[in-house]
Amino acid sequence: MENNWTQGLGQRKLIEKIFLSAVFASTALALVPLVLVLGYIFIKGAPALNFNFFTQLPAPVNEPGGGMGNAIIGTFIIVALSCLVGLPIGIFGGIWLALYGQGKRGFIIRYAADVLSSIPSIVIGIFAYVLIVATMKRFSAMAGGFALGIIMIPTITRTTEELVKMVPRSLYEAGLALGIPKWKVSLKIVLRTAWAGIFTGIMLSVARIMGETAPLLFTAFNSMYWNFRIDEPMASMTVQIYNYAISPFADWNAKAWAGSLVLVMLVLGTTVFVKKFSQRVYYG
């Protein structure tokens, strides 16, 4: 004989089953684009990949061979430049927000960081163009690094702030109670404790700006040659991929795929590496 309670149980189990399968289906569906994109890039890009791709300059149209060596190096140089701009401002800004940013000034800065992070990257590119390219009267890697650096600032600032805030106040006080000056407690104890997490944030942000194209189009521009001078136009993978992809030549299109594959592998590799090896610090 069934009573109300057991009927309720059966119904509840059914609802749970429906709900769970809906959740699983959605998850699987969300993974489809990821797998398709990665798979397609791999299929299209792998055949054009060879050793020369990493070491050689781009070849002229209709000439076989050539590679993206200069663009790969260029991307690394531009990312390094953007770190020079973005990391100090972002990290120190984040520390300030976490330790002294309770008042109105903190609110304004936090708000500004949020607004900055929602500005389209191409607009930041135009800003760098007007500020640096127009005044220097030529495209330069510097301008590209500057634009990407600005894109990094808000992410780094907010990540640093959140992680520094997570460090318990008791550690800060313990440092002060040892007669360590305030600024040293902030840097050597609080920041050091939060550092593992901040480093993860930095690497994720680096992985993100590595894939930016728009701000580089009219700042670092492009170059077909080896260039290590930061006050001259410099090739980057994203811009090179863009140029190759819109070209009408089959060989260049194939190279664009290969470039995409390398770029995706770099970004994905960075992300996976950081997620796997970044240690969390647990607070007793």
Place this chain on the structure above:
Amino acid sequence: MDNLAVKETEKMIIERSKISVEQLNAWFGEKQVLFNINMELFENRVTAIIGPSGCGKSTFIRNLNRLHETLPKTRVCGKVYLDGQDIFNHNCCDVVALRRRVGMVFQKPTPFPTMTIFENVAAGLKLYGRKPKAELDQVVEQALKQAALWEEVKELLNKPGGSLSGGQQQRLCIARALAIEPEVLLLDEPCSALDPISTAKIEELIQKLKQKYTIIIVTHNMQQAARVADYTAFFLLGELIEFDFTAKIFTAPTDKRTEDYVTGRFG
């Protein structure tokens, strides 16, 4: 006056005051938490501060190393003299220098999580000024021995501080405070997170340390105050109700409220 009391009065005359507190008031925002505290803390003696939760015990000792004023919206007025020097006077007393003379151990063990045991003990010295490595080794060993932890950790100096047990972590924090060679040691409920065995170890330690240091211990545990302290102060609602020899506070308190508290009638 019976014999014992006479003896104690005589003893009091030869006590040397290390810290003297005059008319100390403290606020959190609008709320006043300490009212006109006047008190002498004697050199090489253990003074216990007892009282119910929220009576201002912690705030009181956090004023002795000026940690109270690092919290937002706090205010202090009054005088605290350390060896005759006003600690709130910026002309004669720098706050960093003060905290090197007045060490502190907190309720919860606070080892620095990114540092090894060695680095934790050396932190105060290393982050203050450079010391040669050999000297540092010696100071760390000395501090850990004083904190009765050396035997347990001498093989583990490069392990993270957080890998020790709670009681060991607390002794590590005591060692860390001792490494900077303070004159006064503030203990803010150092045993409240510990088991009875660790507690006994730390109490034993306090007895040894008072040969060298002036110790002020905040405690919720009246038996603990009775066991370790030479003097006891009873706080209630931000006021100092009574301050006397520990034996006197627990056996013949002058104030009715003290008696009620130590006999467990309230609090």
